[in-house]
Amino acid sequence: MIEAGRINAAPDFADLHRHLGGAVHPKVLFGYLAADGPDAGVSAQERDSIRKLLGRFPTYADLKRHFATRQPTLVDYLELHKLVEPLQTPGAMAYFLYRIIRGARIFEQTSLLELRFCPYLRTDPSLDTADRIAAMEAVLEAIAAATKVPAYAVDVRLLLCLHTALPDAVNDATLDLALRRRDLVRGIDVAGPESPLRDRLDHFLGLYRRAADAFLPATAHLGESSPEYIHPEFFPFLRRIGHGVQIALHFPELLTELRERGICIELCPSTYVQTGTFADLAPVREVTRRLDDAGVDYCLGTDNPAFNGRYLQAEHEIALDNDLIDFRGLVRCQRNAFKHAF
Numbered sequence: 001m002i003e004a005g006r007i008n009a010a011p012d013f014a015d016l017h018r019h020l021g022g023a024v025h026p027k028v029l030f031g032y033l034a035a036d037g038p039d040a041g042v043s044a045q046e047r048d049s050i051r052k053l054l055g056r057f058p059t060y061a062d063l064k065r066h067f068a069t070r071q072p073t074l075v076d077y078l079e080l081h082k083l084v085e086p087l088q089t090p091g092a093m094a095y096f097l098y099r100i101i102r103g104a105r106i107f108e109q110t111s112l113l114e115l116r117f118c119p120y121l122r123t124d125p126s127l128d129t130a131d132r133i134a135a136m137e138a139v140l141e142a143i144a145a146a147t148k149v150p151a152y153a154v155d156v157r158l159l160l161c162l163h164t165a166l167p168d169a170v171n172d173a174t175l176d177l178a179l180r181r182r183d184l185v186r187g188i189d190v191a192g193p194e195s196p197l198r199d200r201l202d203h204f205l206g207l208y209r210r211a212a213d214a215f216l217p218a219t220a221h222l223g224e225s226s227p228e229y230i231h232p233e234f235f236p237f238l239r240r241i242g243h244g245v246q247i248a249l250h251f252p253e254l255l256t257e258l259r260e261r262g263i264c265i266e267l268c269p270s271t272y273v274q275t276g277t278f279a280d281l282a283p284v285r286e287v288t289r290r291l292d293d294a295g296v297d298y299c300l301g302t303d304n305p306a307f308n309g310r311y312l313q314a315e316h317e318i319a320l321d322n323d324l325i326d327f328r329g330l331v332r333c334q335r336n337a338f339k340h341a342f
């Protein structure tokens with residue numbers, strides 16, 4: 001018999017791993033671009049972004065196809081964010097957040113949604129670095145205000161992303177902002193290409209230590225595409241790990257430490273195929289088996305559902321279809337997501 005879970009009474013799920021840049025469904029994005037054309041932009045830069053995107057993707061089918069294309073590497077995949085981030089200005093956030101939240105409730109039965117983003121990348125790029133840093137708090141406030149959509153009753157929690165490709169000063173200021181606005185920020189993450197993280201370990205470890213000292217919950221993208229990007233030095237400062245699939249595959253001896261620290265792994269199966277990390281989901285089946293054997297909690301997340309076209313229930317379905325989990329595992333993932341939310 002399946003262990004009683006929240007699934008029995010009424011479907012109710014949580015997604016802990018979703019990037020704001022990859023959360024806007026291509027239909028919504030295209031609708032935004034096409035409705036008023038470049039006039040929808042409130043700044044010259046925004047109008048320019050819209051004009052370029054409409055030139056490159058004149059129809060919805062063009063945009064959808066581009067997002068859904070399997071990318072050769074994780075670095076190529078992350079380039080997709082750069083198309084969307086310039087549009088996610090404070091003025092446009094209410095439009096996008098309303099639709100993200102509506103979709104989460106109606107199509108995903110999700111009552112708790114953690115959204116992560118890098119505020120600096122949503123400031124006006126025509127400003128200099130100091131002015132962009134100064135504008136980050138207004139970006140955060142606009143996004144936080146736009147998450148209040150009582151009609152759909154989704155508890156949206158915000159995580160700020162440090163970024164491996166941004167200067168030290170920007171990451172320092174991002175953590176400062178997270179600590180200053182604990183009323184709006186539930187935790188931090190580090191995102192971006194993996195190799196610069198390895199080259200700047202001292203910088204990022206210093207930030208994670210500061211966050212832990214202030215009891216700010218933290219997750220980090222670690223060990224996604226290669227075992228060389230695992231970095232166990234971060235473990236003492238983490239409550240969760242984004243992906244970490246290479247840990248179970250290449251360093252299973254580290255799983256005991258993850259269990260003892262109560263760290264939960266956020267698995268996003270569709271991502272690993274779309275980014276070319278794995279050709280199919282067979283390695284992830286081995287990951288979930290080893291996590292289960294070691295007693296390490298994990299949950300399923302969507303990462304960038306707009307890019308792969310799979311939202312939370314589709315991730316559950318593909319995980320069941322490929323034997324990553326069975327229905328008992330689905331209930332455990334569902335419970336773990338609520339248990340480990342920030």
Ligand SMILES: [Zn+2]
Nearest residue numbers: 019221242303
């Ligand atoms: Zn991610």
